[in-house]
Amino acid sequence: TEEIFCKKVVKLLKENPDTSYAFVYSDMENFRLIRDLFGENAANNILVYLAKVFNHFIGRDELCGRFDAGHFVLFLKYNKKELDRNLESAVKIINDFPINMTIKLGFGVYKIEDRNMPVQAMCARAVMAADAVRGKYGQHVAYYDKKVWEKQLHEQEIVNCMEDAVKEKQFKVYFQPKYELDSEMVAGAEALVRWQHPEKGFMSPAEFIPLFEKNGFITELDKFVWDTACGYIENWIKKGYHVVPISVNVSRADIYNPDFIEIMLGIVNRHGIAPEYIHLEITETAYTDNPAQIIDVVKKLKDIGFVIEMDDFGSGYSSLNMLNELPVDILKLDMGFVQGGIDENSSSILSFIIGLAKWMDYAVVAEGIETEEQIQILKDMDCNFVQGYYYAKPMPPDEFEAYMLKHNIPDNHQ
Incomplete structure (x- = not known):
């Protein structure tokens, strides 16, 4: 569950104070469409396959969890070069799945700066970054940065x-x-x-x-x-x-x-x-x-x-x-x-x-x-x-x- 995942994150951050970590949120843009077209079974098979692919990239003191529908959250040691390479190859491997449709996968990455921030808030930043690649052809990864933060601020002002x-x-x-x-x-x-x-x-x-x-x-x-x-x-x-x-x-x-x-x-x-x-x-x-x-x-x-x-x-x-x-x-x-x-x-x-x-x-x-x-x-x-x-x-x-x-x-x- 989400609660257990969050507790594990807090524990790992405490046990590894000198390790740089990041949250990665995966968003399968056309998950609902795949489920409607190919049925519940095919959609579940894709999720199982997705979990296997992600777990392949998970090392010691790292985590992978599924929060809802087509979304997974990864808690990984941060190395930008390696992360970019892994996420790009994940997109390729996932599209080897035998289904007659491109699986549109996007990732939002939040590099943890403030370790005292609630885990849900860290995760929310990765979600926001993932929103930035939604609907963009050929772009799979976005990082939470000042631009994403300003957009969030602007949206909050509108809502207020x-x-x-x-x-x-x-x-x-x-x-x-x-x-x-x-x-x-x-x-x-x-x-x-x-x-x-x-x-x-x-x-x-x-x-x-x-x-x-x-x-x-x-x-x-x-x-x-x-x-x-x-x-x-x-x-x-x-x-x-x-x-x-x-x-x-x-x-x-x-x-x-x-x-x-x-x-x-x-x-x-x-x-x-x-x-x-x-x-x-x-x-x-x-x-x-x-x-x-x-x-x-x-x-x-x-x-x-x-x-x-x-x-x-x-x-x-x-x-x-x-x-x-x-x-x-x-x-x-x-x-x-x-x-x-x-x-x-x-x-x-x-x-x-x-x-x-x-x-x-x-x-x-x-x-x-x-x-x-x-x-x-x-x-x-x-x-x-x-x-x-x-x-x-x-x-x-x-x-x-x-x-x-x-x-x-x-x-x-x-």
């Missing part, structure tokens, strides 16, 4: 002021228009959150969204965005405008919240608007965690009248299987995979996905549109809607209101 930011209305909702491709009229918009911090200024969602997803605050922020978006729709209806639907993001934490459906209903009822004005964007990756639960929740939301959009479609592995089971209305294609220009291969993939969606009676939105070339290709493929900087960036609500009125007049073909 997140609740005040809601109270003080520092979060703003922006709208990015969606266009019907045939008429090039505004047919909807996506609500996106921005943070205007009094001292740090404008903060990018990339800075705080992943952090809020990790600590659970994302559900509070999402509720704020849903409520704000519904407030604007209510206001536009009262003004007698031709209102377009607004898409809002739903995080996986929201889906697994037992009160989620009640919360959504409460918000639309409070603003007196029909659920179909709200499109719920659910990312494809949320489905892979717990398919049965997401299918159940999505069916209920659809029955109530909400429109369901599958966001980032094509970025995960379970797409086709999921299309068969999930009652979605709209597929949102992430154009990221064709951002560098559309070659024959990506064109075929795009054409296949759009054709499949049409055959299953789904509408298709392509997001991340930046060039005239992309527009032409999507028109030829009969894509329904587009969104991206080619047409318009996300804009404040008053700007979007004027934009919506100007660009959704029936005889206005821009």
Whole structure:
């Protein structure tokens, strides 16, 4: 257990006062994916193999323990050259395992400076270092250093002021228009959150969204965005405008919240608007965690009248299987995979996905549109809607209101 491991570490540090030690945290990035694709048995066999590989590098007065899922913690004598060599060869040996997929392994290393620090805190530093290599191709090892420490400090500052930011209305909702491709009229918009911090200024969602997803605050922020978006729709209806639907993001934490459906209903009822004005964007990756639960929740939301959009479609592995089971209305294609220009291969993939969606009676939105070339290709493929900087960036609500009125007049073909 973790407790026994920690006690052994304390003992070894006491018995070897002149030996330099380090914590190494191993992170198998695609462990969940391997388990889902190849089954529990294959995943367990990999863990057994992993343990054997690590134990091969463990010498006298060193330790290896498994803390959870695909994570091992090594307590090793510190010799940077040797450690780097051993970790690189561990990655190679582990990928000799007979499975039809690359095992993405990353390591975080914390060289112990303060021997009086609690063992859990030492370990946490190795975990932080491992975070730095997550998603980085070809890089397997990261060391805890000043940069990692500063990132940790910066993240802590963000966390410390997140609740005040809601109270003080520092979060703003922006709208990015969606266009019907045939008429090039505004047919909807996506609500996106921005943070205007009094001292740090404008903060990018990339800075705080992943952090809020990790600590659970994302559900509070999402509720704020849903409520704000519904407030604007209510206001536009009262003004007698031709209102377009607004898409809002739903995080996986929201889906697994037992009160989620009640919360959504409460918000639309409070603003007196029909659920179909709200499109719920659910990312494809949320489905892979717990398919049965997401299918159940999505069916209920659809029955109530909400429109369901599958966001980032094509970025995960379970797409086709999921299309068969999930009652979605709209597929949102992430154009990221064709951002560098559309070659024959990506064109075929795009054409296949759009054709499949049409055959299953789904509408298709392509997001991340930046060039005239992309527009032409999507028109030829009969894509329904587009969104991206080619047409318009996300804009404040008053700007979007004027934009919506100007660009959704029936005889206005821009």
